Amino acid sequence: MTSLNDFFNRTRGLSLVVRWNFHPFVKPENVAEHSYWVILYAYLIIMLECNLGNVAPEAQSQYMLLILQYAMIHDVNEALTGDFPFLVKRLLNKENLKNIECAANSTIMNVNTFIEEKNSKPIRYLMNAMYKLGENYATGELDSYIKKVVKGADLLDVYLYTVSEAKVGNFSFSQIQRESIKLMRDLHLGGLDLILNELEAGQGVVLTEGMSHL
Numbered sequence: 001m002t003s004l005n006d007f008f009n010r011t012r013g014l015s016l017v018v019r020w021n022f023h024p025f026v027k028p029e030n031v032a033e034h035s036y037w038v039i040l041y042a043y044l045i046i047m048l049e050c051n052l053g054n055v056a057p058e059a060q061s062q063y064m065l066l067i068l069q070y071a072m073i074h075d076v077n078e079a080l081t082g083d084f085p086f087l088v089k090r091l092l093n094k095e096n097l098k099n100i101e102c103a104a105n106s107t108i109m110n111v112n113t114f115i116e117e118k119n120s121k122p123i124r125y126l127m128n129a130m131y132k133l134g135e136n137y138a139t140g141e142l143d144s145y146i147k148k149v150v151k152g153a154d155l156l157d158v159y160l161y162t163v164s165e166a167k168v169g170n171f172s173f174s175q176i177q178r179e180s181i182k183l184m185r186d187l188h189l190g191g192l193d194l195i196l197n198e199l200e201a202g203q204g205v206v207l208t209e210g211m212s213h214l
């Protein structure tokens with residue numbers, strides 16, 4: 001990246017990166033859409049977590065900010081790599097996958113190459129903060145609670161997308177749907193469990209069980 005224009009053009013390209021490669025779908029979902037939903041759901045989860053007393057009052061503002069920032073950029077590397085099919089992720093070991101994500105994040109978020117001295121201090125501060133967050137994300141140095149909340153939000157979008165596909169007659173995501181529920185329950189987040197309980201009550205089903213796709 002050499003300019004802010006490059007940064008904007010690259011990240012806006014997330015709206016062209018379609019998720020669910022190799023899987024039949026009716027309505028496509030792109031990474032930009034997914035990122036929006038993850039931000040929204042992460043906000044709901046952390047708000048509920050705070051209301052339940054699962055986050056110390058003095059830490060709530062900091063966690064809220066970091067979780068929303070992390071949710072915003074959690075898939076930004078896909079502006080370069082595209083959306084890795086889950087089969088590819090399984091072929092790559094965790095270290096190789098992390099190295100690829102780290103390299104992509106560094107290329108996209110590297111403010112040292114495209115924030116010049118003439119730029120205003122607020123822009124430099126914001127972009128450096130985003131870069132540091134992206135760097136910590138790629139190297140696995142983020143607070144585990146932040147990761148857990150955003151992972152829960154990510155899985156909630158997976159689940160709700162599969163529900164929307166089922167509503168238009170596409171039941172090919174049934175296994176992934178069941179699996180996403182189990183993975184969400186396994187996070188043991190009170191705020192997320194409240195959301196799942198509400199969904200369960202509204203649909204008249206028990207949101208449990210899981211398989212092995214995700």
